Amino acid sequence: MLRQLASQQPGIDQKILSVTGLEVDFDGFKALRNLDFSLQYGELRFLIGPNGAGKTTLLDVICGKIKPSQGSVYFKDTIDLTKHQEHQIAGLGIGRKFQAPSVFSTLTVFENLALSMKQQRGLLSALWAKTTNEQRERLHLRMDMIGLKSKANERAGSLSHGEKQWLEIGMLLMQEPDLLLLDEPAAGMTDSETEKTGELLHEIAANQTIIVVEHDMAFVRQFAKTVTVLHEGTVLVEGNMTDIQNDEKVAEVYLGRRVERGA
Numbered sequence: 556m557l558r559q560l561a562s563q564q565p566g567i568d569q570k571i572l573s574v575t576g577l578e579v580d581f582d583g584f585k586a587l588r589n590l591d592f593s594l595q596y597g598e599l600r601f602l603i604g605p606n607g608a609g610k611t612t613l614l615d616v617i618c619g620k621i622k623p624s625q626g627s628v629y630f631k632d633t634i635d636l637t638k639h640q641e642h643q644i645a646g647l648g649i650g651r652k653f654q655a656p657s658v659f660s661t662l663t664v665f666e667n668l669a670l671s672m673k674q675q676r677g678l679l680s681a682l683w684a685k686t687t688n689e690q691r692e693r694l695h696l697r698m699d700m701i702g703l704k705s706k707a708n709e710r711a712g713s714l715s716h717g718e719k720q721w722l723e724i725g726m727l728l729m730q731e732p733d734l735l736l737l738d739e740p741a742a743g744m745t746d747s748e749t750e751k752t753g754e755l756l757h758e759i760a761a762n763q764t765i766i767v768v769e770h771d772m773a774f775v776r777q778f779a780k781t782v783t784v785l786h787e788g789t790v791l792v793e794g795n796m797t798d799i800q801n802d803e804k805v806a807e808v809y810l811g812r813r814v815e816r817g818a
């Protein structure tokens with residue numbers, strides 16, 4: 556059994572992440588201010604908001620790329636993320652995927668995933684080391700999950716944009732993070748790839764916790780249960796999609812600011 560299948564879900568009401576009074580100051584400009592945000596184990600949370608609302612900055616703080624000027628960020632109740640460096644936070648079980656896929660294009664799907672396994676650090680050792688039965692089982696499970704089993708031996712460079720995105724999500728999953736931070740995972744995808752991505756996120760959320768930053772409102776409407784709307788560096792409103800769509804503050808913030816698919 557995969558580690559995360561056993562370790563996740565300590566209790567459905569328990570928080571995996573608690574952010575309180577967060578402030579990020581860029582030379583006097585407060586990109587985040589008095590931001591409170593929390594997440595329970597197994598949630599698939601969508602983070603939306605107009606350009607410049609602070610979505611990326613919040614993910615940057617969680618993964619340790621940016622240090623806040625004020626506030627606390629606790630992972631699994633006791634781990635103060637503000638006291639850890641980015642690489643340590645990755646090791647603690649938080650995986651980040653940026654918008655553009657960054658796979659090794661000359662390596663196969665299988666090799667890309669094998670490289671990402673926790674135990675195998677260096678490129679050469681990862682490629683030459685024998686995979687154990689347990690590791691092979693994990694690799695196949697993940698290839699199946701991301702829909703690339705039939706392309707195991709194809710070079711990543713030959714994959715479609717959507718398939719590259721799924722491969723990168725698979726690579727993140729090989730590190731068995733408890734919390735995944737995904738930046739616009741469906742950007743640039745075809746409609747059918749977008750649909751598959753939404754389904755994949757729900758499948759992942761059965762065992763892991765995910766925060767998705769998203770601009771595509773049609774995608775959010777279709778796949779989100781709980782949505783947090785950021786505006787000017789703080790939480791404007793949080794709730795299910797119906798609450799969000801009926802909220803006057805949200806309408807005001809979005810009105811005239813964007814023309815988006817399905818918005």
Ligand SMILES: Nc1ncnc2c1ncn2[C@@H]1O[C@H](COP(=O)(O)OP(=O)(O)OP(=O)(O)O)[C@@H](O)[C@H]1O
Binds near residue numbers: 586607608610613
């Ligand atoms: N390194 C930086 N230095 C100065 N200002 C920054 C820096 N990074 C971000 N900002 C500013 O902080 C604010 C929040 O930016 P952020 O990228 O978090 O917004 P966002 O909600 O992710 O926007 P978008 O949807 O456009 O990606 C913006 O006004 C941005 O210009």
